[in-house]
């Protein structure tokens with residue numbers, strides 16, 4: 001199906017959070033209302049039919065429960081959920097689905113015959129899949145309502161879920177639409193809409209999904225029997241085998257994720273940290289950088305070579321060296337198969353650990369380490385793509401630094417006295433960088449002769465909150481590496497051409513950036529970065545249980561929350577201690593707060609924000625965290 005290539009995939013992750021307040025949902029498209037009308041009709045008929053079957057047969061069936069116990073149930077009437085309630089209310093609350101004679105079942109689906117019954121909770125892989133799979137329907141429903149999306153598939157993955165849908169040939173989901181989408185998801189979750197399982201005939205299915213070519217195709221290809229299962233949930237009707245949670249309230253909340261990197265067309269890769277020195281000879285590191293690298297001889301080269309297969313030539317194992325940079329490994333990835341101009345630009349991002357044998361005198365705190373990670377990326381592009389790519393790098397840089405609250409200065413470093421390559425190529429590249437900088441619109445300065453021997457570069461000096469400069473990000477052009485590795489792609493005219501490599505880091509060393517951030521905020525982290533967001537302090541031992549509950553609510557919402565229930569210290573001492581530890585917020589709970597289910601809030605600067613409803617306070621903190629405000633304590 002040609003449409004497949006144009007599906008826009010939004011990837012989300014399920015996350016249990018507190019319920020959020022409701023806001024207006026836009027009027028749904030007409031076809032959605034029609035589909036829902038038909039579903040309701042069929043649903044009413046099915047409910048009637050099941051009730052009459054149960055009444056007519058009134059057959060008792062035997063159910064064996066998890067502990068080996070056997071109980072009686074009524075065919076077509078008793079549900080796994082009812083039996084879970086009989087076992088314990090905790091099980092009924094935590095079960096996400098059932099297994100009936102090995103088959104996955106909704107908790108609300110009536111049992112039909114003698115059964116061996118098991119329950120699935122979120123702690124099992126199958127339980128997680130049910131949870132995430134149910135969440136993907138909530139996202140699909142929101143996309144239908146807000147964007148008029150035509151839904152395709154929404155499977156769960158190992159750590160979350162995603163949903164593929166089609167918005168028209170030219171349309172994608174805009175970043176500005178994510179908050180509204182997220183809000184509708186949260187409203188659906190808060191509304192605790194039941195998942196309703198309906199068996200529909202082939203004709204009914206075609207009628208239900210007449211406006212969705214993807215589902216019609218699925219019906220044609222996958223529905224081999226006379227009927228198939230569809231689920232209704234709120235405004236959503238979807239073709240699905242199930243099972244699902246009982247209702248969307250069990251989801252709690254959803255957080256839409258798009259990592260910045262995917263949006264900007266980078267592929268994240270992982271490369272080994274240890275390579276033969278032969279690689280470093282090709283890249284030139286062994287010649288120019290050997291003193292700064294950790295090299296090691298394999299401990300028992302005999303053992304390694306004899307473990308090779310009999311057919312492999314026996315040779316002593318190579319000397320190995322820990323990688324100080326990712327570029328050579330990325331060159332290997334580029335070169336592992338023939339490349340075409342259509343694949344360019346190829347953007348590879350790598351957060352792998354790097355090792356450099358820095359002299360002990362030059363080490364310092366987090367700012368210079370022998371092992372560190374970079375937000376490193378390499379862009380392989382054609383010469384005529386350079387300018388756009390450089391502009392993309394600069395834009396990425398600005399968006400990240402703005403969020404972190406840094407201002408920055410840019411410097412263009414040009415051809416040094418000892419350089420490799422053609423002078424005219426250098427001139428062209430320097431002009432490209434200069435044009436990109438001018439287009440970018442931020443002030444920049446020229447550092448003549450300060451470029452690397454392999455190409456010109458843009459250095460980024462950022463200023464922290466105290467105005468101190470730090471060199472972190474960099475954008476470097478490289479003409480030499482593609483030649484050294486003989487990297488080639490088939491150009492538009494069919495002839496082989498060499499790509500240009502851009503080395504690019506926005507934060508530079510992640511550890512150094514953490515150090516700079518810690519210095520710049522003086523240990524008073526903004527809420528969204530803070531390792532100490534909230535501490536709950538009960539006034540007396542009688543409030544400890546409620547304090548613990550408040551802590552659980554905050555933690556379930558994904559916030560960092562500790563409890564200071566140490567009754568050996570007075571309340572004011574504990575508040576003081578929390579403020580010295582720079583907890584952004586202290587939630588104090590006494591008798592009054594416990595009975596009204598509220599919290600009394602103070603900030604680390606001892607500003608009293610007064611009494612807040614617990615649910616509203618958690619919601620407000622989440623908003624402040626998600627919008628990454630730098631001064632959550634002042635704007636709470």
Ligand SMILES: [Zn+2]
Pocket residue numbers: 133134137231240241242243244
């Ligand atoms: Zn489903």
Ligand SMILES: [Zn+2]
Pocket residue numbers: 325326327378503504
């Ligand atoms: Zn590099």
